Structures are given as structure tokens and as C-alpha cells.
Amino acid sequence: MPFPLYAPLPETLERAAELARRYGLELVATPPDAGYWLALTATRLELAAAEGHGAVVADFVEGAARHRREFGGGRGQPVAKAVGLKGGAMPSVVDATAGLGRDAFVLASLGCTVTLIERSPVAAALVDDALLRASSDAGTAPIAARMTLVHADAAEWLLTLAEADRPDVVYLDPMFPDTGKSAAAKKDMKAFQSVIGDDLDADRLLVAAMAVAKKRVVVKRPRLGAPLSGVPRTGELPGKSTRFDLYAPKKPA
Template sequence: MPVLPPLVCLAPNRQHEAEAFAVQFALSLQDHLPSDGYALVLRETQLSLEHPHAHGAVMAEFVEGAAAHRRQFGGGKGQPVAKAIGIKGSYLPQVVDATAGLGRDAFVLATLGCEVTLIERSPVAAALLADGLARAAAHSDTADIVERMQLVHADAADWLLTLDSAQRPDVVYLDPMFPDTGKSAAAKKDMQAFQHCIGDDLDSERLLAAALQVAKKRVVVKRPRLGERIPGPPPNAELQGKSTRFDFYVPLASRPPR
């Protein structure tokens, strides 16, 4: 079972922000770091998920590091995720990323010009995303990109089914976390932290069903190349990469009548 970490503020001048985070995401606010276990730590420069016995911290980063490199040299519209959601020429679909996580793919799509709604039900990931988006909005290199990104803290399947016909997105994008089968290499630190604090998406079949009811053009599911498919209807097509596979589904509204 996932363990919800406490929120610890180590920047006295950001105490009011910490209190707002605690209320918004229903987090327990503490005044000291735990001796063991994960904590969301608000410092002067960022909010991060940290563990006293683990090297490094997990955060949503859109300005520097890998995000900056991918923004400049990632391959533009030729990237697999861009092809998967259907970017072609001047066509830029409106996208709902229903399993936003740390927002990496959503940021790529927004960089390419798409309007992206990020849905994240985990209070941990949603808090990290909110902080990362706020930092990116304050930076000149990324402010215009973040304007195309909207974060919603909600259960994605429930949220999708509240949309009326005018609000339905062109594409619903899913990248669910599946249980570790023990066959893969050791997970990266962010995946290890997420497994502990967030858990797996054990109801991905329900989310896929909701996405198929709502999307106008396609539903796209990102999986490891040899990863299992979401239970339910089989995909209509797939796009294979070296380490990743995208499964494509035709939404119910787009299927021809029988």
C-alpha cells in the first residue's frame, strides 16, 4: 500500500506556501524531517520528494536538466510521443494526459504547441507538478510553454466523465504504472519513490474505458516495448520503439456504426 509522506518546510519564508500546499493536497505538515521514510520537502528553490537514505531527490523539473536538453535537441515533431498523439504538419491536437506523473511527456507536447490538461490523482505527484509548473512559469525560457499546461488534481476516470461535448479532448494519453514483475532492471529513483508513495494504477481498465468514451480522435497508451496491455478491448494499432510501445485505440464516438 502507498504511504503518504508528510510535508516539511525548510524555508521559513515559504511557510505560508507550505500551509497552502498542505490544504490543497491534504498533506500532513510537519516541522522536521523524518529519520526514515519519504517526505515532501519544500526548500528555497523547489519542492522535492526525498528520503534520508537515498541519493538525490525527485521533483518535477521543466526548466533545467533533461527537460532543457529534450526541449532543445529532442527531435521536435519527429519524437515518438508526438507521432503517437497525431501531431502532423500544423495539426496540434488538444490532449488530456490522464496519468500525468511528473509531467515529462505533457511538457514535450506543450513545447510542440499542444494544449495539454494534466490530470493527477496522487497528492504527492500533484504537489510536485504544481511546484514544477510554478517554477517554469516564472522562467523566461518556459513561461509560454506552461501557459498551454493546466493541472487538475482529480481521479482521471471520474473527471473525464464530467466533460460535456464541447470540452472533450482530441486525444487522451495514458501512461499507467503497472506492478513490478521483478523481470526488469532496478527502477529509477523516481519510480522507486512513486511505487512507495503513490502505488500502481490497478484500475487502469476503468480509466481506459472512460477515455474511450470521451476522446474525439484517439486514445494512446504508453507501455514498455514488451509490457502487458491494459485489460479490456485490444488496441487497433501500435507504434513500436526501441524501449517503448504506444497502443492506439479508436474512441467509441469515432467508430463507424455496425
């Protein structure tokens, strides 16, 4: 069943219809009585809920994205080191589990060309909206220009790439069920996870990523989380709360 999209203002209906067509959403005249829906306001697209948690929004202009852009530490950030941003290196990156696009935006802000792959229509629509707003802001427009969103199954999409289009790095941040061992996530992010679902096929995605990446595959994990199964790592970069597992590309037979 298509995910509902509610546009309460007449001036947002055209944009809402465009998003509905692009991501297979259902444009509704009134918000549902229960559950979740996307709401297109005068300023942004939000994931809303009858339960009343804070709205989930992808935002590359203000808030945490702006603070990280201005004070995040540049190439010294763990994610930058993990993808190989050192010296004059500027690898091309496919973020194959884009989510809300936060790490992809950091990499693009540091100069990388990033393709964001997201199979969830809800997450893809939220990132689409964030990119539109970022493209209209003088401070983030050059960064947004280095970001391309693709709504697709990442494992399938990667394996369609021609040799000339293969990225240097494939970046994965798969979402898994909450085990209860980590600190409780905010209610809004728990809602986001419940809507887009868990990446229980991450092992399949890792295999596809290794077949395509030219230089490395990077997998973001909880600091104490188990590595993805079936493939040995070539290294890891531990942090305070997260860890980046590194994998070498699979050599052609």
C-alpha cells in the same frame, strides 16, 4: 493519513501552507525519522527519504527537460507521432496519468494544450511546483501557459466533461508493479513509484478515456508489456524501450 510536508525555511512557509491546503498534505515542523516526505526548499519542492536516495523533483526548466526541449527531435518524437502531431494538426490532450509531467511538457512544448490529471497528492504537488518555476522562466513560461494541472481521479473527472470540453486525445501512461524483467529503475524513481502507487485500475481508466476522446486514446507501455485488457487496439507504434498502443474512441450508442 496525510502525507508530510516539511518546510525548513521561514520564507517558504506560506507557499508550503498553500500546497498543504490544495493537496491535503500535513505540514510538519520536523522531517519524519523514517519513510518519505515532501521538502520545500528555497528553490524547489522535493520528495525526500530517510533511506537517502536522490531527491525526486519535477522540473521543466533544466536538466533532461531542457535537453529534450532543445534536442529531442520535435514532432519526430514517438510521443508526438502517437498523439497525431503531423502536418498542421495540433490536438488538445488530456494526460490522465500525469506523474511528473514529462510527456505532457513535451507535448506542450510542441504547441499542444495539455490538461494534466493526477490523483496522487504527492505527484500533483511536485508538478504544481514545477509549473510555478516554469512559469517564472522566460524560456518555458509560454509552454507552462499551455499546461493545466487538475488533482482528481482521472476516470471520474473525464466522465464529467461537457461535450464542448472533450479533448481530441487522451494519453495514458499507467504505472504497474516492477516485474523484475526490465532494467532496474533508478532508486529515486523506485521511491516515487512506491509513494504514488500502481495504476491497477488502468483498464477502468481506458474505458472512460475511450468514452471521452474525440480522435484517439494513446497508452504508453513497455515495449514487451501486455496491452491493457478488454479492449482491442487499432494500432501501435513500437520504439526501442516503449510502445504506444492506439485505441479508437467509443462511438455513442
